[in-house]
Amino acid sequence: MMSTTSQTSVNHSLFEDQDQIPTQMEFNMPFPSTQAFPPLACHQSLKSITALLPSLSSQPASSSANFPETLFSTSVQRQREDLTSSLIGGGGGGGQLLSLNRSRLNPWAWEEVTDCLMSKRMGGGDNHHLGVSAMKMKKMKARRKVREPRFCFKTMSDVDVLDDGYKWRKYGQKVVKNTQHPRSYYRCTQDNCRVKKRVERLAEDPRMVITTYEGRHVHSPSNELEDSQSPSELSSFLW
DNA sequence: CGTGTTTGACCAGCGC
DNA sequence: GCGCTGGTCAAACACG
Numbered sequence: 001m002m003s004t005t006s007q008t009s010v011n012h013s014l015f016e017d018q019d020q021i022p023t024q025m026e027f028n029m030p031f032p033s034t035q036a037f038p039p040l041a042c043h044q045s046l047k048s049i050t051a052l053l054p055s056l057s058s059q060p061a062s063s064s065a066n067f068p069e070t071l072f073s074t075s076v077q078r079q080r081e082d083l084t085s086s087l088i089g090g091g092g093g094g095g096q097l098l099s100l101n102r103s104r105l106n107p108w109a110w111e112e113v114t115d116c117l118m119s120k121r122m123g124g125g126d127n128h129h130l131g132v133s134a135m136k137m138k139k140m141k142a143r144r145k146v147r148e149p150r151f152c153f154k155t156m157s158d159v160d161v162l163d164d165g166y167k168w169r170k171y172g173q174k175v176v177k178n179t180q181h182p183r184s185y186y187r188c189t190q191d192n193c194r195v196k197k198r199v200e201r202l203a204e205d206p207r208m209v210i211t212t213y214e215g216r217h218v219h220s221p222s223n224e225l226e227d228s229q230s231p232s233e234l235s236s237f238l239w
Numbered sequence: 240c241g242t243g244t245t246t247g248a249c250c251a252g253c254g255c
Numbered sequence: 256g257c258g259c260t261g262g263t264c265a266a267a268c269a270c271g
Contacts, residue, residue, distance in 0.1 A: 170244055172263060185262070189243090198262095 153211045160184065160199050160209060165221025168197065179203040190219050 155162060161184075172185035181201035188195040195215035202208035 169242085171265095173245070174261065174263095177260065183261085 151213045153213075154202070155209045155211060156207050157209050158207075160201070161186070162209070162211065166190070166195070166217060176200065181206060188215075188217060190217070193218050 161168065167189040168186035169189045170184055171187050173182050174185070175182045179200065180203065183198055183200035186197045186199065193215075195213065195217050197214065198210075198212040200210050202210060
């Protein structure tokens with residue numbers, strides 16, 4: 001049944017400096033709501049995005065099919081840059097930052113960006129003394145510190161949680177300021193997979209669902225596991 | 240009984 | 256320093 005289609009917008013912004021106004025790129029594409037949601041359904045559109053991002057395409061490619069890697073080079077990877085000193089062309093302005101648009105539509109996303117930039121300034125390295133309960137805190141810190149690449153989708157849909165082929169477990173819900181709709185937090189149920197996603201509705205237009213993915217799956221979508229899909233192609237979709 | 244959701248509490252980070 | 260806010264935890268709960 002492909003009777004209903006959701007209108008999906010993929011919003012990205014490209015900017016180098018914190019003060020630089022990002023250039024927004026928006027892609028609209030309809031896709032059947034019954035199909036796997038972002039990662040698979042938007043694959044083709046994402047390809048066209050990279051084609052329009054010369055700065056990104058000029059980045060050193062680790063593999064020929066690395067565009068998801070490139071696309072998910074969000075602020076978080078910028079932060080990782082500090083930790084590994086080996087990402088996205090290194091520091092010193094060579095690295096491009098692909099992130100969410102700085103707008104009223106997703107101020108939370110921008111906060112993520114500034115958050116990462118701030119933490120860059122502060123520098124890592126905080127494994128000092130540990131109290132008894134500090135153990136737990138250190139875990140939380142580590143979890144907050146090392147953030148995964150993010151990717152955001154805007155979808156017009158009646159349902160909050162769209163089927164993207166993966167199994168998710170809800171671990172939290174929060175009412176965000178200036179929004180009447182709560183934000184839900186999901187985690188991939190697969191072992192050793194730390195991918196998370198947030199789902200919330202747009203304050204301006206409750207019909208729009210904002211889905212933010214964080215991290216890369218280390219496994220295939222559960223729906224696809226049984227199917228005999230081309231493994232090579234499938235693996236390139238993992239994120 | 241296993242799995243997933245709800246929800247209050249807690250903490251870190253940030254702005255003032 | 257303090258208050259606010261977002262993100263996460265985990266116990267309690269619901270459901271099949």
